[in-house]
Amino acid sequence: MFAQGITSKLQACGACHGVDGNSKIVGTPSLAGQPKTFLENQMIMIREGLRNIPPEMKGLLDGFSDATIVEIAQFYAGQTAQSQAGIRNQILYVQGEYISKEALCGTCHLPTYVGRDQMPRIAGQREEYLLHTMRQFRSNKATGRDTIMVASLYGMNEDDLKAIAHYLSQLK
Template sequence: MVLPGLTSAQPAPALLANCATCHGVDGNATVAAFPSLAAQPKVFLETQLVLIREGLRDIPGMADVMKGMSDDTISALATHYAAQPARVQPGPLRPELFRAGQAVARQALCGTCHLPDFAGQQQVPRLAGQNEAYLLQTMKQLRDSPGPGRDTIMAATLHGMQDGDLEALAHHLAQSPVPRAAAAGRP
């Protein structure tokens, strides 16, 4: 899917435009139900795209786009979005809910894998500043529907959490400041 004259490190403009429909022109999604890709760890993005391409992660809107996509194109997309600066997604801060989510994050040890500032690392996604609705939806899916391509550590971590806990956690993560490195884009 790389256009003539572009290297594998440069995704085709048409492909980026297609991605922008849901994930935003710069990788910062403006639709709450979709994840922001900006400043996500490259390895995480590559892994998720391969899982989608191989049918191990079911995202109907992406299945046709990913079908037959080369590893080079996937790597180029991951490199591109990892380098984009991340922004905190808009939404009002609800202090009580934020503090409740902070307590849930501490108790669940979210910072162990996602790092204390929720910047993510390698195959672990950045959560700070991510879309709140997307975080909540994803955590509910991980808790309620473990299956192929699902992270068993996350499913176990979220097991037994009530919806209110997940709502507080999603709010806390979405309202957490985007770490400096992520705000500048990852190298």
């Protein structure tokens, strides 16, 4: 079971990211099924002020010990990711599949896009969140995150990003 006080911390996270880590809120990423190391790294960077986050989340991890962060990461990593995808647009899906393979996204995120170690799970992630994040990377505004993504998205246009986001959001 969890250490004393962890349940209330999980409830606070779950208010936006979903009780089981599957976000129902537009623009808020799902945490369920993310690699534990990825979650730990992101929470530590957020706690230390090294990663840019929405204003409503600032300060929420202040005072969290490393042990608490590890427990939270372990909880969400152990949850089953559930896609929040809308209706599939077959044209966008096929384009996104092609672009993702050409861009070698599966090299880091694995061929099934479930992530590993410090690489996030992008399969089944919220479409609008994926698009927002790729736009941030492309414009080099994803502070505190892997800079290899800036190079990976270099030269992609808006239609490319929309197709990739749609494709990935449809995966399980």
